Amino acid sequence: MLTRDFFQEMGLHPQELKDILVFMMQLFIDHKAALLQALVAGEGYGLELIDRVKQHTNGAITLLQGRVYPALRELEQEGFVKSYESDPLPERGGRPRRYYKLTAEGRRAAAAQRDAVNALFQLGWEAR
Numbered sequence: 001m002l003t004r005d006f007f008q009e010m011g012l013h014p015q016e017l018k019d020i021l022v023f024m025m026q027l028f029i030d031h032k033a034a035l036l037q038a039l040v041a042g043e044g045y046g047l048e049l050i051d052r053v054k055q056h057t058n059g060a061i062t063l064l065q066g067r068v069y070p071a072l073r074e075l076e077q078e079g080f081v082k083s084y085e086s087d088p089l090p091e092r093g094g095r096p097r098r099y100y101k102l103t104a105e106g107r108r109a110a111a112a113q114r115d116a117v118n119a120l121f122q123l124g125w126e127a128r
Contacts, residue, residue, distance in 0.1 A: 031063055031071040036080060036102070036110040043101035046072065072100055080106035 038044065038052040049072075050063045075081040082103055085096035102110065 031067045032075055032080075033113055033116075034061065034063060035068065035071055035075060035100075036106060037114065039081065039100060039102045039106065040110050040114075043099050045097045045099050049100070075106070076100070079103060080109055 034053050035049055038049045038056070041052060044052060046065070046068050050065065050068055054062050072081065072083070076083055080103060081100045083098050083100045085098055088094045088096050
């Protein structure tokens with residue numbers, strides 16, 4: 001079994017162990033589940049939601065931009081979120097920003113998976 005002792009016997013420093021575990025989590029994290037939980041706190045745009053997940057996990061999970069936007073589109077197609085564009089923003093060269101918010105169905109799905117996702121979010125390791 002892969003335990004902390006195993007990795008220490010392999011000569012890995014605890015920070016290296018943390019880095020390996022975070023990398024493994026990044027590969028397998030369910031972006032849609034994390035985004036639903038981030039949207040429970042309120043609507044937001046892509047980068048804002050990425051930051052929200054990072055804060056909720058104490059930096060243990062950073063969603064990848066290349067996977068967040070497809071996941072948001074899938075959630076919208078599945079009826080869990082709705083999106084809308086803001087007014088054009090001068091700081092974005094006159095382009096609007098796309099915001100996402102939960103639908104009633106999305107709230108139900110987020111509530112159904114809350115315990116599992118919250119357990120994951122509380123895995124934030126402290127460097128030793």
